[in-house]
Amino acid sequence: MNYLWIAVLGLLLSQPVWAERKYTQGEYEVHYSAFNASFLAPEMAQAHELIRSKQQGVITLSLxxxxxxxxxxxxGMLKNLSGQETPLSFRLIKEGNSLYYLSQFxxxxxxxxxxxxxxxxxxxxxxxxxFTQEVFPEP
Known part of the structure; x- marks a missing residue:
C-alpha cells in the first residue's frame, strides 16, 4: 500500500497551504509538494528513513x-531569502506500481x-x- 502518499494526500486535503503542485511539459506531468516533516506519522518517517522534526521539511515529487x-x-537546490543555498538530494521510493522521490531540507x-x-x-x-513556498518551523 502506498502509505506515504496516503499521508501526503491527507495533508494536502486538510491544509490548502501545502497543496500539491503540478508542472506539465509535453506528455510529462511532474507532481510535487513540500511540507513540514513533523506532519509525518512516526511509522512513515521510519519506513522511509526521514527525520521527523519540527525543523525539517520534506519535498515529494513524482513524474x-x-x-x-x-x-x-x-x-535540486533551495535558496532562502538571505541567499543561502542548500542542495537537495532525492531518493527514489518504489511502492507497488508507484515511483516517487523524497528529499528533506x-x-x-x-x-x-x-x-x-x-x-x-x-x-x-x-x-x-x-517554485517558492513560505515555511514555518513549529514551536
Whole structure:
C-alpha cells in the first residue's frame, strides 16, 4: 500500500497551504509538494528513513507520462531569502506500481524558500521547475 502518499494526500486535503503542485511539459506531468516533516506519522518517517522534526521539511515529487509513473534523474537546490543555498538530494521510493522521490531540507526560521528542480526523464530532455513556498518551523 502506498502509505506515504496516503499521508501526503491527507495533508494536502486538510491544509490548502501545502497543496500539491503540478508542472506539465509535453506528455510529462511532474507532481510535487513540500511540507513540514513533523506532519509525518512516526511509522512513515521510519519506513522511509526521514527525520521527523519540527525543523525539517520534506519535498515529494513524482513524474508521470500517460498517467503512469516514470523514472527520472532528479536534482535540486533551495535558496532562502538571505541567499543561502542548500542542495537537495532525492531518493527514489518504489511502492507497488508507484515511483516517487523524497528529499528533506532544514527549516530553521520562518522564511520564503525558492526551490529549483531539474527533472530528467530517462527518455527525454530535462525539465526545470522553480517554485517558492513560505515555511514555518513549529514551536
Amino acid at each position: 508521470r507520462k500517460a498517467g503512469l509513473p516514470r523514472p527520472a534523474l532528479i536534482s 532544514p527549516i530553521t526560521q520562518q522564511d520564503v524558500l525558492t526551490f529549483s528542480l531539474s527533472v530528467q526523464p530517462l527518455d527525454s530532455d530535462p525539465m526545470s521547475i522553480q
